[in-house]
Amino acid sequence: MTGTKTNQRLRRLAANTSFVMALSLVGIKVAAWALTGSMALLAAAVDGVLDVCTSAVTFIGVRYAGRPEDHNHRYGHGKGETLAAFLQALLLVGAGCALIYQAGDKLIHPTPLAALEAGVAMTGGSLTAVACLVGLQSWVIRRTHSTAIIADRQHYVADIIVNIGVLVSLGITWLTGWDRVDPLIGLSLSLYLIWCAVGIIRGALHVLLDEELPKAERARIKAAVRGCAGVVNLHDLRTRNASDRRFIEFHLEMDGDITVRAGHDICEAATEAVLALYGGNAEVLVHAEPAGIDDERLDRRIRPASSPLTRPGPTPGRG
Numbered sequence: 001m002t003g004t005k006t007n008q009r010l011r012r013l014a015a016n017t018s019f020v021m022a023l024s025l026v027g028i029k030v031a032a033w034a035l036t037g038s039m040a041l042l043a044a045a046v047d048g049v050l051d052v053c054t055s056a057v058t059f060i061g062v063r064y065a066g067r068p069e070d071h072n073h074r075y076g077h078g079k080g081e082t083l084a085a086f087l088q089a090l091l092l093v094g095a096g097c098a099l100i101y102q103a104g105d106k107l108i109h110p111t112p113l114a115a116l117e118a119g120v121a122m123t124g125g126s127l128t129a130v131a132c133l134v135g136l137q138s139w140v141i142r143r144t145h146s147t148a149i150i151a152d153r154q155h156y157v158a159d160i161i162v163n164i165g166v167l168v169s170l171g172i173t174w175l176t177g178w179d180r181v182d183p184l185i186g187l188s189l190s191l192y193l194i195w196c197a198v199g200i201i202r203g204a205l206h207v208l209l210d211e212e213l214p215k216a217e218r219a220r221i222k223a224a225v226r227g228c229a230g231v232v233n234l235h236d237l238r239t240r241n242a243s244d245r246r247f248i249e250f251h252l253e254m255d256g257d258i259t260v261r262a263g264h265d266i267c268e269a270a271t272e273a274v275l276a277l278y279g280g281n282a283e284v285l286v287h288a289e290p291a292g293i294d295d296e297r298l299d300r301r302i303r304p305a306s307s308p309l310t311r312p313g314p315t316p317g318r319g
């Protein structure tokens, strides 16, 4: 349990730092955009406003996910963190679309940039600060595997690329004076933001829609259960990843004539074997069954080989 508490503390450290950083960066970016009128800097400024929103969402999400189980949420609050990641990615998509519209307009009606030196200095400062934050987040992710902080870091990595894009844009404009470079770079930055957001959304949907664990992981679980003494077989293995822990359930086939106590011991051994795969960071539910009964099975319902015509009708049994 102490490991979980350290994890919680690290997650909060990363979330808090991210929030403070986002607040201070947004002022710099808005000021730099106001000074120069650069489209690339407007993309960075919108990105900065979003950093505040998304860090706030992460902040709330991590706090929510860290709450212990209660009467109303007996599976814990782990998905709160993934929901936070999902929402911030949606915000990114919206902002990306608005920026594409703005940059397209500037491409058609270009306007010259001002105060290029100040813009370069401010962008360079932001870049350094964000790079430090990404370093801290990577360190915390290696220890906690938090999906919200992974999403938040993804956002700040995008932020670094945005800042580099702004520097390139201001540099080229300063050297060549060509005023369509800036909206072009603004446009590519917006497309990049949307691409990143779509990746976060896809990852979050795995968790939110209870996608099954990968085949290799399912195979490891089956092997661990079959290795326990007294286990004849298992079926209807069903798994999901709730971000903070995995939920694993299955039907365990055993000798039907042993005592309830002996059967319970076999269930406990199978549970321990699965928990050992995840360092205890999982919840296992076992349904004990006398081997050989023909129950209504999920495995049979979803087996691709069984077409509706050849599938056997419902059989008596308690599953």
Ligand SMILES: [Zn+2]
Pocket: 264
């Ligand atoms: Zn028990």
Ligand SMILES: [Zn+2]
Pocket: 235, 236, 251, 289, 295, 296, 297, 319
């Ligand atoms: Zn069964």
